[in-house]
Amino acid sequence: MPTLLITRPLPEPVVAAARAGFDVTLREDTRPLDALELREALLSFDAVLPTLGDLFSAEVFADVPRPRARLLANFGVGYNHIDTAAAHAAGIMVSNTPGAVTDATADIALMLILMTARRAGEGERLVRSGRWEGWHPTQMLGLHVSGKRIGIIGMGRIGQAIARRAHFGFGMEVVFHNRSPLADPGLPATQVTMAEAMAADVVVVAVPGGPATRHLIDAEALAHMRPHAIFVNIARGDVVDEAALVKALQKGQIAGAGLDVYEFEPRVTPALLHMENVTLLPHLGTAALEVRTAMGLMAVDNLTAWAAGRTPPNLVTPPPAG
Incomplete structure (x- = not known):
């Protein structure tokens, strides 16, 4: 044996x-x-x-x-x-x-989108702290994701599963960037340049890890994002230059980020730990x-x-x- x-x-x-x-x-x-x-x-x-x-x-x-x-x-x-x-x-x-792993990972991507866009982590911390003083009309206003544009970087199995959830569940317009042409993504979606995908209201990275994609999301890529937009990574940590992401968040270049993976996992870049507009999960992608x-x-x-x-x-x- x-x-x-x-x-x-x-x-x-x-x-x-x-x-x-x-x-x-x-x-x-x-x-x-x-x-x-x-x-x-x-x-x-x-x-x-x-x-x-x-x-x-x-x-x-x-x-x-x-x-x-x-x-x-x-x-x-x-x-x-x-x-x-x-x-x-x-x-x-x-x-x-x-x-x-496809559906479970796509579910986590949608969780991070919603948590970050609607400031759920920040809100839960507020309630637990005992500092919440009750509802009022302008409290913790976030990004309404329904009908917005989502840019997906990497349209493989997981990217397509995220796209289906975003389009059919939230009516989002889907654009995507892929290293090779994709004739039929399986839903209404448009293949675009990296810059155009990064300029969406919500950007999700779903590419494989490895030398070819290390620091694919760097300062140059993040510069295409807009101040109200949120960034989500459920791929591999080193796909993102975390130092560049921290700078983009600190400068208000983007509104927030949701991360399930980290460049130096399990170590998290300290600056991220202190940002209220960042959702941090302990690599829960397939944790069911x-x-x-x-x-x-x-x-x-x-x-x-x-x-x-x-x-x-x-x-x-x-x-x-x-």
């Missing part, structure tokens, strides 16, 4: 499914693998089920020239913590869990039991296919050489 390391505690149905086909070692620590554990994982197990923060970098693979592991079955759609080119060069396949279970079972499906000599259904294609 092939050996498998599961790097974090997972829902019990996932662990049970894994044990049915693998000799499982379940790591109980909720923190990412450290430098030594990363290398030992490649040397000691036939397969590894890692997740966000388990940094399988090129340096890790270079230190283990003859790995025992042959598959990294990532728990999550994002896999920018794994250098897929280095893994491929080492003879290790990488898979992920797309699809299972049924969703995390579905993600884990998809990872196990990838493992099971590999163990049977088949191609994992969600195999990640390594980037082209050079």
Whole structure:
């Protein structure tokens, strides 16, 4: 029976499914693998089920020239913590869990839009503080999102799910920027330049993480936003230059931001913590039991296919050489 390391505690149905086909070692620590554990994982197990923060970098693979592991079955759609080119060069396949995360992540995007636009976090803090003096007509006026324009950066599965919710649920006009032309986004939506998408009333980033999108949202991109607009990131933290975002907020260049991910996660840029117009969530994108279970079972499906000599259904294609 092939050996498998599961790097974090997972829902019990996932662990049970894994044990049915693998000799499982379940790591109980909720923190990412450290430098030594990363290398030992490649040397000691036939397969590894890692997740966000388990940094399988090129340096890790270079230190283990003859790995025992042959598959990294990532728990999550994002896999920018794994250098897929280095893994491929080492003879290790990488898979992920797309699809299972789509709706839950899109829901969090809408939550952040509404919380930030309607100042919900600020309002809850006011009530809890005991300083609320009662309703009055001009108290805590926010942005009414119905009928506004939403700009979506990255129109993949999650971007399209956000667009459907925004358009059909709130009557929003959808514009989007995508790295490749999209003939049919599945709803009334217009593909535009990055600058035009950033000039919408609400901007949501839904691109994959990785070197190609690091700091995609920088000072130049934020300069296209308008003073009443809000910015939301449910993608990966390093897609946004957090220092540039802080400056845009401090200068009143944009009205607010809603973040579920952070550039230096789990550390949050201190200035953001003190801004009332910023909604901060602890990476809740897929934090529902049924969703995390579905993600884990998809990872196990990838493992099971590999163990049977088949191609994992969600195999990640390594980037082209050079």
